Every structure is written in C-alpha cells, then in structure tokens.
Amino acid sequence: MRALTWHGRHDVRVDTVPDPEIVHPRDVIIKITSTAICGSDLHLFDGYIPTMRAGDILGHENMGEVVEVGAKSPLKKGQRVVIPFTVSCGSCYFCGKQQFSACDNSNPATTSDMSETLYGYPMGGALGYAHLTGGYAGGQAEYLRVPYSDVGPVVIPDGMPDDQVLFLSDILPTGWMAAENAEIEPGDTVAVWGCGPVGLFAIQSAFLMGAHRVIAIDHFPRRLELAKGLGAEILHFREVNVREALFEMTGGIGPDACIDCVGMEAHGLGIDNILDTVKAHTFLGTDRPAAFRQAILSCRKGGRVSVPGVYGGMMDKFPIGAFMEKGLTMKTGQTHVQKYTAELLRMIEEGKIDTTFLVSHHASLEDGPDMYRHWHDHQDTYTKIILKPGLEKGAVQTQQEKIHEPA
Numbered sequence: 001m002r003a004l005t006w007h008g009r010h011d012v013r014v015d016t017v018p019d020p021e022i023v024h025p026r027d028v029i030i031k032i033t034s035t036a037i038c039g040s041d042l043h044l045f046d047g048y049i050p051t052m053r054a055g056d057i058l059g060h061e062n063m064g065e066v067v068e069v070g071a072k073s074p075l076k077k078g079q080r081v082v083i084p085f086t087v088s089c090g091s092c093y094f095c096g097k098q099q100f101s102a103c104d105n106s107n108p109a110t111t112s113d114m115s116e117t118l119y120g121y122p123m124g125g126a127l128g129y130a131h132l133t134g135g136y137a138g139g140q141a142e143y144l145r146v147p148y149s150d151v152g153p154v155v156i157p158d159g160m161p162d163d164q165v166l167f168l169s170d171i172l173p174t175g176w177m178a179a180e181n182a183e184i185e186p187g188d189t190v191a192v193w194g195c196g197p198v199g200l201f202a203i204q205s206a207f208l209m210g211a212h213r214v215i216a217i218d219h220f221p222r223r224l225e226l227a228k229g230l231g232a233e234i235l236h237f238r239e240v241n242v243r244e245a246l247f248e249m250t251g252g253i254g255p256d257a258c259i260d261c262v263g264m265e266a267h268g269l270g271i272d273n274i275l276d277t278v279k280a281h282t283f284l285g286t287d288r289p290a291a292f293r294q295a296i297l298s299c300r301k302g303g304r305v306s307v308p309g310v311y312g313g314m315m316d317k318f319p320i321g322a323f324m325e326k327g328l329t330m331k332t333g334q335t336h337v338q339k340y341t342a343e344l345l346r347m348i349e350e351g352k353i354d355t356t357f358l359v360s361h362h363a364s365l366e367d368g369p370d371m372y373r374h375w376h377d378h379q380d381t382y383t384k385i386i387l388k389p390g391l392e393k394g395a396v397q398t399q400q401e402k403i404h405e406p407a
C-alpha cells in the first residue's frame, strides 16, 4: 500500500510499504477514507519528538471502513469507524478509571522502557507517534491496523460525512477535555492561548460549558478570525502586551481560567523565549514554554490553568512562585479520547457542535509531503488538512476559497 513515512527532520515521503495484517484477535483493518494532519505532527516534522525511526508511518487522526475483522472484534465489515489516537486496552487499572491515555498495557514492553526512563512510568500507546508511545503505524496510508478494536473505534451512523466526525479521533475531544480541565463555571472569563484546531475547539467547548467570555490569543489573522466567528474576543500577541490586556479586560482581576493550547514550540517575543529557542537548538533544553508562563502569570488568583499543549521534556523558568502564591490549580495530560467520543458524537448529531468550519484543504495521499510543508509554513491559510487516499494527485480542494467565491 501507499503511506506517508517519516525520514528525518522536514523529510516526509510517500512510500510503498507492506499492507497491515491482523496480528491479534481483537484487531481490525480499516481502509482509510480520511486522515488529518495534526499540529502535533509538526513536532514530529520539526524533529522535536525523540524515538522516531526512518520509515515510520505517520497519522493519528483516522477514519475509514472496516475491511478485515479479528476473531474477537465486535465490529463488522463495512462499518464506518473513527479511530481514537490513544491505544487503550480497556481493562487495566487506568482504563478502568477512564484514564485511557494512561493505559498500562498498550505500549509494548519492547518500547515502554524509553518513556519509563524519561517520566518514571511507561506512556500509553498512540497511533503514528514515535516509538516512545509504542511504535504503532499511523493511518496516513491506504490501510490501518486498529488494535483493541473492541475499545476505541466509534461506529458512525449512515449519512454523517467524514468531515463532520473525523475530529472525534483527537482534536475535538482534546479541545473538550481542555475546557473540562479548566473547570469552567457559568459566567467565567476564559483565556485561550493558540487558535489552532485544539484552541478553536476549546473555545467552542468553553462556551458550551457556560463561559460568559472567551479571550483568544494568537498572531495568525485567519485563526483569530475563526476564533471571533465562534464568539471569542481576540488578542494579537505581537500587537499588545497580553498580560496587561487581559488584566484590563477583566477589571484588573485576570481570567478565571487559562488554557495553553500552544505547547512546546511557542513563538514568544520575550527574552525568555529567545533563550529557550537557543537551548532547544543546542539540546540544552527541550521545551519553549512562553505561552505556558504567560498563562500562569495572567491567571487570576485562585484560578485554573489547563494545558492540552504538548510538552516533552524539561522546562526552564517555570514561575512556580506565582503558581503557588496565587493558589492556582493546573490540569494537563494526553486526551482520554474514548471517555468523550460517545457524548461528542451525540452533540454533533444534535447540531450543538460543528467542526467542519475548520477544514481548509482536502488532498490526496500523494500530495501529503507538500501538505506537510504547507501546514508548517502557512499555518494561517492551512487551518486543517484532510488527506483522502482515494483522491487523485493534485486534487486539492480549498473550502475556505469556496466560501469566499461569489454566490
């Protein structure tokens, strides 16, 4: 089959690789109909995630049609399913607490020692995301092997198009959990750093949970415009002092909750971020947490900080004094996708959530390497790319251009 494979920093290729096979009775194989490129794929593209190997198949936001079924899978051939990026056994201590991304069984013993050395505990498994999380092949390919198919896959009712449900695989539950972790109360003012897909869904979720105001922070005009379209007030961080602006907008109190949807590759302007960048490039530090620091320093006393943004290693200059003295609460973590998919699918069906506004491009698998470059270089116009293995090469459809076409 054809698949998008990683070969090093800024080197993604389309290769012909062996088709996946059922290796366990709980597996299924799906024929991919849609697979998205994620913001966290950029961390792989930029070479910030260790334990990638040349030839690894990318892609953790996948859906498709069941074409082969293991003896112990409840799924049936022909069913359309969305696959959570988290690989979870469903029966360990952590899965029992619905903390699916902390699954103790899904990261094989041969790879789990890496994260155990780094973090003290082995990480749960994830699709298409380095050997640190199990070395599972991703779904930016024609076919995908889905382990634990009795735990993760969401069966999609007929008549719901791929674009409407694909994001149940990661970014929609991630935005939702980010808002849940911010413990939003009716009437709250919530600040969200980063208006990429997760940030935009966190904004939507915050309003659904009762936030009175959401203030969105970014520097890409198109993304800020999308945030505004969802009802958020916006701050361009290159034009204002974010912390001062937030204080002013909240009568000197600060936001009740702050959500960092940026993670380790923040584009801060402060001297601290310049130092972080130098350190990351010289391997003296791994994370550039400008947004995270700003969130902690801006949050009101007794407020909550939620961190869905991905961090991988060590952080310098964590403002622990402000965090402690203000009495903040912080929640973070990889998303427990399976915990949220049924509820979110119902909300999509009821029309309470629509995520299709985000999709800017559909492209073929063969165009994948170009799409990675565009996604990396033009984040303002490429807000979300969906790869469809069935499409012909060059058949890029730009929904946002369509929106702007005269009627």
Ligand SMILES: [Zn+2]
Binding pocket: 038, 039, 040, 041, 060, 061, 085, 170, 171
């Ligand atoms: Zn993702």
Ligand SMILES: [Zn+2]
Binding pocket: 088, 089, 090, 091, 092, 093, 094, 095, 102, 103, 104, 105, 106
């Ligand atoms: Zn488990």
